[in-house]
Amino acid sequence: MTSHIEIVGEALLESTRQVFEEHGVRVPEALLCDPVGEWVYPIAVIGFGGETLRGSVSFEVPWPVLQACHPSKSSATADLVDWVGELSNLVLGKLKTRLRAHSVAIQLGLPMTFTAGTAVSALTSASKLQYRLRLDAGMILVRFSAEIDPTFVMTASETPEVVHGIDLF
Amino acid sequence: MGKKVIVVDDSRTAREQVRNALAAESYEIIEAVDGNDGIAKMDANTDAVLVLCDVNMPNLSGIDMLEKVKRDGKGANVIFVMLTTEADPALVRRAKACGAKGWIVKPFKPELMLAAVKKLLGDV
Numbered sequence: 001m002t003s004h005i006e007i008v009g010e011a012l013l014e015s016t017r018q019v020f021e022e023h024g025v026r027v028p029e030a031l032l033c034d035p036v037g038e039w040v041y042p043i044a045v046i047g048f049g050g051e052t053l054r055g056s057v058s059f060e061v062p063w064p065v066l067q068a069c070h071p072s073k074s075s076a077t078a079d080l081v082d083w084v085g086e087l088s089n090l091v092l093g094k095l096k097t098r099l100r101a102h103s104v105a106i107q108l109g110l111p112m113t114f115t116a117g118t119a120v121s122a123l124t125s126a127s128k129l130q131y132r133l134r135l136d137a138g139m140i141l142v143r144f145s146a147e148i149d150p151t152f153v154m155t156a157s158e159t160p161e162v163v164h165g166i167d168l169f
Numbered sequence: 170m171g172k173k174v175i176v177v178d179d180s181r182t183a184r185e186q187v188r189n190a191l192a193a194e195s196y197e198i199i200e201a202v203d204g205n206d207g208i209a210k211m212d213a214n215t216d217a218v219l220v221l222c223d224v225n226m227p228n229l230s231g232i233d234m235l236e237k238v239k240r241d242g243k244g245a246n247v248i249f250v251m252l253t254t255e256a257d258p259a260l261v262r263r264a265k266a267c268g269a270k271g272w273i274v275k276p277f278k279p280e281l282m283l284a285a286v287k288k289l290l291g292d293v
Binding site for chain 2: 019022023070071072078079082083085086089090092093094096097100108110164165166167168169
């Protein structure tokens, strides 16, 4: 039986895959992996919270991957650090939509970005699941940590109402 | 210079994407980094005709900015369009209730963004 945290993890994985592919970077493989040590690349950490689920996600994305999917292919450090934050924002937006299909409502925090490893290790030390995503341009690491209300029963709801694309009123 | 458009987003990449998307037309782009800065830029550019505004931002969110602007009676003729990763209909309804004229979910196709802006500004 799939646990709630695994369902959220799968939704996160699919959201991540979708965002990178929308920006021209294929994701041929995504694997659950063992915890790894220090961060080497730029990282974005973003929190989320709701009545039944709260936690955080971090994304470690190598410089070449960030440059490959950056909208203007910038190689400037400041641009790429900003971009990893925006990517995490895009992923969490899609995660929020996917979770609504399981009757889970969350609010999103703001991304924090880092380029040094020490501070982030402390932030992510309680990670429950880690995924490595192999992309054409390199490997990225997604760490996911969450608490789920033990009394909550996740149910598949009918397709939730969602806004797509551009909606003018 | 063309019509003034204020882009409010805490991500410089997102602001650059909007600037590039609207570059085909001669819109003058003014950038703001959060809701408070957005209001300041509106005060300093009273001839702005459109605000493209992110939702989740530090200090003052996009919807809080929109509500504050309307509550304070500012920008009566300024068109607000939200530009965000959020696709939650409850947030859309809240923005619509405050007078927003559009909701764009990121990532967006530049040509569609430009077409939407031109339509809203009567430039088609």
